[in-house]
Amino acid sequence: MTSFKKILKIIALALYLIAALLPFYWITITSLKDSKEIYSFPLKYWPSKISFNSYKQLFSFANFGIYFRNSAIVSLIAAFAAMIISMFSGYALSRLKMKRFKNRILLALYFTQMIPGFIIMAPLFTMLSQFQMTDKLSTLTILYITMVIAFSTIMAKSFFDRIPISLEEASMIDGCNIVQSLFKIVFPLTLPGLAAIFSFAFVNIWNELFLATMFIFSDDKMTIPVALNSFISKAGISWDIMSAGLVVSLLPTMIIFAFAQKYIIAGLTEGAVKG
Numbered sequence: 001m002t003s004f005k006k007i008l009k010i011i012a013l014a015l016y017l018i019a020a021l022l023p024f025y026w027i028t029i030t031s032l033k034d035s036k037e038i039y040s041f042p043l044k045y046w047p048s049k050i051s052f053n054s055y056k057q058l059f060s061f062a063n064f065g066i067y068f069r070n071s072a073i074v075s076l077i078a079a080f081a082a083m084i085i086s087m088f089s090g091y092a093l094s095r096l097k098m099k100r101f102k103n104r105i106l107l108a109l110y111f112t113q114m115i116p117g118f119i120i121m122a123p124l125f126t127m128l129s130q131f132q133m134t135d136k137l138s139t140l141t142i143l144y145i146t147m148v149i150a151f152s153t154i155m156a157k158s159f160f161d162r163i164p165i166s167l168e169e170a171s172m173i174d175g176c177n178i179v180q181s182l183f184k185i186v187f188p189l190t191l192p193g194l195a196a197i198f199s200f201a202f203v204n205i206w207n208e209l210f211l212a213t214m215f216i217f218s219d220d221k222m223t224i225p226v227a228l229n230s231f232i233s234k235a236g237i238s239w240d241i242m243s244a245g246l247v248v249s250l251l252p253t254m255i256i257f258a259f260a261q262k263y264i265i266a267g268l269t270e271g272a273v274k275g
Contacts, residue, residue, distance in 0.1 A: 071225075140212060147211070160193075
């Protein structure tokens, strides 16, 4: 009976894996097909001749290199800033002794996650337009930081909660002040949590479309999601170029998860220290 259950689990996991990888497989082979072969019937599940023409068009005609650079700059800066800010705010919430005040702050942070973003878009756009802050990557970076900082702070607090305060007290007895205790004892123990926070922020910012569409107008300041959306027109969809763009856009998130996988898993499941 146990062996039968294991077989069922393996089959279920295999089906889930196929369902998860099938869209990525189809996008990849579509980007490697000739433009005529994409629309041929019956459908071909592997290109008869591998072509990189869609990638050449992507980086020449579509200026995808500029969009990739914009997304990389905005995502890295915003994710790193959110990680640093949430690191201090999460620590403060974790160690704050005023329980009622702390609970109200947490409730407010949770409440911000329940508000649909489009509700504040009109007044936000009006305000930023008056200050001539639209169509700027710096403005988009600030907006992204505010977008992910609340949940990042909640995540950081949960990691700090799992660090015994006795470790800090012991370091202070040994002569460390609170700043030295933070940077020598507490923060090194939260590296898995910080990796999880950075990855969460980066992926959400990298894939964000709505804010970028609202506040960026110039072609040379577009991010990848806006550029991919622009491939859809009334005349049709450039499936070959769009598929190539999707494959390229997936690479940074895949690389981050490949290098930070063990830290992300440790951060999301165990917190800062092993119990």
